[in-house]
Amino acid sequence: MKWNLVFLGLLLTFGQLSWGQKGMDFPEYDGKDRVHDLNAKNYKSVMKKYDVMVVYYHEHVGSSKVAQKQFQIEELALELAAQVLEDLDDEDIGIGLLDEKTDKAVAKKLGLVEADSIYIFIEDEVIEYDGELAADTLVEFLYDVIEDPVEIIDNALELKGFHNIEEDIKLVGFFKSQKSEHYHEYEDAAEEFHPHIKFFATFSPKVAKSLDLKLNEVDFYEPFMDEPVVIPGKPYSEKELVEFIEDNDRPTLRKMQPHNMYEIWEDALDGEHIIAFAEEGDPDGFEFLEIVKEVAKDNTDNPNLSIVWIDPDDFPLLVPYWEKTFDIDLSSPQIGVVEVDDAESIWFDMDDDDDMPTVDELEDWLEDDTDIHIVLADDTFGTKYVLPRRYISCGHKGLLSHTDTA
DSSP states (O other): OOOOOTTHHHHHTTTTOOOSSTTOOOOOOOSOOOSEEOOTTTHHHHHHTOSEEEEEEEOOOTTOHHHHHHHHHHHHHHHHHHHHHTTOSSOOEEEEEEETTTTHHHHHHHTOOSSSEEEEEETTEEEEEOSOOOHHHHHHHHHHHTSOSEEEOOSHHHHHHHHHOOSSOEEEEEOSOTTOHHHHHHHHHHHHHTTTSEEEEEOOHHHHHHTTOOTTOEEEEOTTOSSOEEOSSSSOOHHHHHHHHHHTOSOSEEEOOTTTHHHHHHOOBTTEEEEEEOOTTSHHHHHHHHHHHHHHHHTTTOTTOOEEEEOGGGOGGGHHHHHHHHTOOTTSOEEEEEETTTOOEEEOOOOSSSOOOOHHHHHHHHHHSSSOOSSOOOSOOOOOOOOOOOOSSSOOSSTTOOOOOO
């Protein structure tokens, strides 16, 4: 995938900021080479050194000065990440580069199929990272990778923390103990989706009662939904859990974030996304987001409705591009339908006054003006659109582009 380096400015200022106090010093790249150049002769020995190996499978750079400079920026981000990860006590994490042209045979042996992608090797699993290539975002994702795939809920405070997670798909199950065969099946299923989907479990009857869980039962929560779906057919095998999750892994409402932006963008219905821009920290944005959530809750059983929420505060350097491309003002909430291949779009006409649309008005617009029928779910799931790989500096045409260097 092409990387969106919207945090380049932050990355390049790490060494320039001085707070004058210990504990607030951002990491400064020290100039030491830690990122490995992998090839047929060394890749096995290098990968054996680490508990976790991060491999950036990149396109051949060639003679283009723009491409060379872009690659230097990407390599700098990886070097800074490697430097920070070097100080971890529990896990040895290595980072390596693999050239699509010169190391094609190695990529084939490792099962790497998509250039300009980051792959994470941990134990027997290979995880593809679908976020932006920024040191902080990658390191944060790796922290999640090395966590246990199932988090145990033992008490009321941990249960409160579970309920506070609303932006991710999450599952929770009640089992007799960690030695239970049914828990082992659940744990194996969790490893298949870790760290993209959150798995929780409890062995406490008191916690299970609060969650209204029966023994060996698992609840599935969509993002932003208060009520879960009870997975039918308990007790479950790993295969049954995996199949259920795969059949329900496109939520009605989901949030695009730096660590998952490409994964979400590529998962479009019939080549289209319904995009809702709303700043959660802004009163109008918060109000509009609550309306969008109600639309999602009213239509959670409709497989043809999938709304992507983007908080502009998460992508400040992309705001001018979005406003220019879509001819919208992101100082106020917006919702529209975007064609992922050519960025053509249609947007809900917000009134000039302060009144937000009602849930019914928003549903009517989605049905009448965009050919997306919320109430009548006649179509099957749309095909997955693969983003064009044309852009060197900032990724993709449409929502995720920033500058055109093609």
